[in-house]
Amino acid sequence: MPQTVRQTLQALQVGANMVPIRIGMDGLLVPDLPVMTRRVVGQFLFALHHFDRFNEYLLYTPQGGTANMAIDCELPHWKVVATKVTHRPAFLRRLVHQSAFRFVADRDGLDLVHALTPISPFAAANASLDEAPPVIVTVWDEPAPSRWLEASFCQARRIAVASRWLAQQVQGRYGVPEEKVRVMLFGVDPLFVAEVPATFEPTKVLVYGEVPDWVREALKQLGANWRRLPSEAPTTEAKDALSNASIVIVTQSDARGSQGLNALAMKRFVIAIPHPPLKETLNDAAIWLDEETPMTLKRTIERLCDEASLRRRLISRSEELVARRQWTQAVKAWVGLYRRTFEEAVAEFVGW
Incomplete structure (x- = not known):
């Protein structure tokens, strides 16, 4: 009160x-x-x-x-x-x-x-x-x-x-x-704040940043419908891209971790390469890749699809982090x- x-x-x-x-x-x-x-x-x-x-x-x-x-x-x-x-x-x-x-x-x-x-x-x-x-x-x-x-x-x-x-x-x-x-006020852009999507569609994947060969290979094996979004993409373009994805793979980020924060604010599930700025910003609200191999990424996405409790935990952590x-x-x-x-x-x- x-x-x-x-x-x-x-x-x-x-x-x-x-x-x-x-x-x-x-x-x-x-x-x-x-x-x-x-x-x-x-x-x-x-x-x-x-x-x-x-x-x-x-x-x-x-x-x-x-x-x-x-x-x-x-x-x-x-x-x-x-x-x-x-x-x-x-x-x-x-x-x-x-x-x-x-x-x-x-x-x-x-x-x-x-x-x-x-x-x-x-x-x-x-x-x-x-x-x-x-x-x-x-x-x-x-x-x-x-x-x-x-x-x-x-x-x-x-x-x-x-x-x-x-x-x-x-x-x-x-x-x-x-x-x-x-x-002047600063923070997570309200444009990106969204409700949890009604359905989880694991084949809709967005790669935020460059697309290494091992990421491309893993998504091919999974038959994912994926697209790439440049890390420096304008706000409206990023908003549209995030709206049409369920899983976001962050391969590049700025020093503030903006790419990961935007994805979390949109209630998307983030899988990321643990670069220091991004890791410190997102912490346990994202899934971190221990190895940069097709098999590691494939197993991570499969685990996210199979474990509803993991998805609930990530959503909860992301809401807390954004707030x-x-x-x-x-x-x-x-x-x-x-x-x-x-x-x-x-x-x-x-x-x-």
Whole structure:
């Protein structure tokens, strides 16, 4: 169920440590996040440490907070500095009240870990936070496994709505040109998301990538009705090809494993050569070929045809993987929006 503002406040008071993080601007993050979300945020901040044009990277911990934030977020090179920020409920209520996300959170029922305004260099020196730019680093909590798919699509839609609203606020309040406020979301292309096919037709095979001789020979022995799809094929062509196949043999993939992810999102059964990027991305949602021989591929396809329990397990794993991917990318997209908004929209306001 979506959290109310009261529940959000209770969660902040009980378990969350407020940690302003200096990334060119001061933002607020909650450190006691699930491991996956923590890793995503950590990877982004670590990238900033090396590539951002700002060179001050300090991680602030509040009184009574934790000094392990850098470790939790996998930030070994950040300096941890203690501050006098406390966990007073009144202070938390004030931050939530001033949050630019308060209206959107209430209206759309966002599952918020927190909704806090960033503390600008100006506002941090004053008793009032009224001058703080109305932009937030907000990280959504990871949903339960049973809600990954549902939550990922709901959150993607709500993040888009909230992002548009946030962009309008920044543009209106600071007179920022429209072209400087960009909202971009990334993830598994919704175009590929599909229901499980009503029937399993094992003779309909798609080879995603090059077709080695041993693959060609195995499919000939099986009498499969197969076709090839180039690994760099356009989205619409890939969609059509995947729609007309039950089994997808992935022989080539990009560094993100997009070819395998697209096939899984379409609820197709993936048999793949275990190249490192693809293997790490798909994990146990695909069947991996131990040997690149006609007999190995033939036996793998025959096993997939004979074992209904294997097909059910693969579908379950693929649904979980696609949902996780959507969730992770949604978090990355929001953190990315934060960076773009501050760097391109508010930089002049804060004097950088």
